[in-house]
Amino acid sequence: MAALAFAGVAGCGNEGAGDQTVAAPSATSEEMTSTESSTGTGDSVEIADFEFGPEEITVPAGTTITFTNEDSAAHTATADDSSFDTEELGKGDSAEETFDEPGTYTYYCRFHVVMKGSVVVE
DSSP: OOEEEEEOOTTTTOTTSOEEEEEOOSSOHHHHHHTSSSEEOSSEEEEETTEEESSEEEEOTTEEEEEEEOSSSOBOOEETTSSOBOOOBOTTOEEEEEEOSOEEEEEEOSSSTTOEEEEEEO
16 A cells, blocks of 8 residues: 655644655555445445345345444344345344355345345355
């Protein structure tokens, strides 16, 4: 990672402090914005405001995804094809599901069937 060095620049409040190294930012604003889409690439799904976030997540085969309920209501993440079910998750509860085979796994909340999401396994 690149570092920027500042040596006692007048008006910067570091007079007499000697050389100071400041780490460069790890991501640009544009990069950060591009990760805030409806498609995730991480290994977790948060349940909040009666939605799965992200609604669609893409992961490599063998990934374990953690589903965490941050809502006040209980929820589940239940596969349309019955291949997985987190069972009831209360506020603050989590459950893990591992996705070994490539494919698209759609799921919903058994208590709130309008809540839907998908896991794309590559």
